[in-house]
Amino acid sequence: NAGVTQTPKFQVLKTGQSMTLQCAQDMNHNSMYWYRQDPGMGLRLIYYSASEGTTDKGEVPNGYNVSRLNKREFSLRLESAAPSQTSVYFCASSKRRTGNTEAFFGQGTRLTVV
Amino acid sequence: GESVGLHLPTLSVQEGDNSIINCAYSNSASDYFIWYKQESGKGPQFIIDIRSNMDKRQGQRVTVLLNKTVKHLSLQIAATQPGDSAVYFCAEDPKSNYQLIWGAGTKLIIKP
Numbered sequence: 001n002a003g004v005t006q007t008p009k010f011q012v013l014k015t016g017q018s019m020t021l022q023c024a025q026d027m028n029h030n031s032m033y034w035y036r037q038d039p040g041m042g043l044r045l046i047y048y049s050a051s052e053g054t055t056d057k058g059e060v061p062n063g064y065n066v067s068r069l070n071k072r073e074f075s076l077r078l079e080s081a082a083p084s085q086t087s088v089y090f091c092a093s094s095k096r097r098t099g100n101t102e103a104f105f106g107q108g109t110r111l112t113v114v
Numbered sequence: 115g116e117s118v119g120l121h122l123p124t125l126s127v128q129e130g131d132n133s134i135i136n137c138a139y140s141n142s143a144s145d146y147f148i149w150y151k152q153e154s155g156k157g158p159q160f161i162i163d164i165r166s167n168m169d170k171r172q173g174q175r176v177t178v179l180l181n182k183t184v185k186h187l188s189l190q191i192a193a194t195q196p197g198d199s200a201v202y203f204c205a206e207d208p209k210s211n212y213q214l215i216w217g218a219g220t221k222l223i224i225k226p
Contacts (some may be wrong), residue, residue, distance in 0.1 A: 004157070023202050040122050042203055042216030058213060101190070102148065105157030 002026055006091050006106035013081040013113045021076040021109050024090030031094045032074035033058075033103065034066060036087040041088065049074055081113045122201065127222040133149045133191040135220045138205035142185060144206040144215075149178060149189050152219070161189070161202075191222075199224045 004025045013019055030051045035043040045058030048069040061106065063085060065077045074093075078085060088110050092103040127133045139147065149179040150158035164171045164178045164187075171178050177190040186202050201221050205214040 040218060042205070044216070045213055092157070101167050102160035102163065103158075105159070107155075108157055 004091055004093055004104050004106035005049065006089075006109050008109060009107065010110050011112070013078075014112065015082060015113060017081050017088075018077065018079050021089055021091070021111075022073070023075065024073045025091075025093040025104070026072065027070070027093060027095075029093035029095050029102065029104070030071075031096065032066070032068065033092040033094075034074070034076045035090045035092065036060065036085075037090060037108075038087050039061060046076065046089075078111075081111075083113045085111065086113045087111060121152050122219055122221050124196050124221045124223060126225055127194050128225050129194060129196060131194055133189075133194045133198065133222060135189045135191075135202050135204075135222065137187040137189070137220075139185050139187055139204070139206045139217075140215060141206060141208035142182075144208045146207040147178070147180060147187050148203065148207075148214070149176075149187075150203045151198075152198045152203065158203060194222075194224055196224050196226070198222060 007022045033048045034046040038041050044060050046060055046064050047058050047066040049055045052071045054070055055066050067075050089109045090108050091106045094101050094103040148163040149161040151161050152158045161177050161178045162173045162178050162182050169180050179188045201219040203217055203219045205216045
């Protein structure tokens, strides 16, 4: 049981390049999330998907887009990377919304934009 | 305790002692609180949660205390072990759908 799997684990981009971070979960969870974590700070929600077919903005959505491809997969796209997007990105999933249940996190993607 | 900002609070405890990690939450309307543990290079991992209709909840070697009067949450870890070394985050649900408010974290260091 792999849980939440993110790819890639590390990535370096040049300013203006685009890329997609992939996330898949095998726990049959309804809800999926993308967070970013900056040094010395807690996690900030970028986008979430309450259920298959729906996506909504979180606290810091600017510069990102998401796709809930199916129940298992939720991808995060940076269309034109900026140095301010250098961060560690975590995908998570939960059976229900995180307000009343635990979330399971992937190992993270460390992204550097130069 | 926890605070928002660039300086991560650190708690250093002797192996075998009890650890108490504090968290001040921000929203009096929050009705659900959760603690996560994050080891170096890994994603956060659920430890324990508590709802606002409770003031204490116990798990395996961990206890969470909730004081709604002063908006304070604490995580107690009994008989701290080297494997407890990590950053601990508290998070609250202010009922604004799906958007937990996360603390900045407290780094727990275990002294041998």
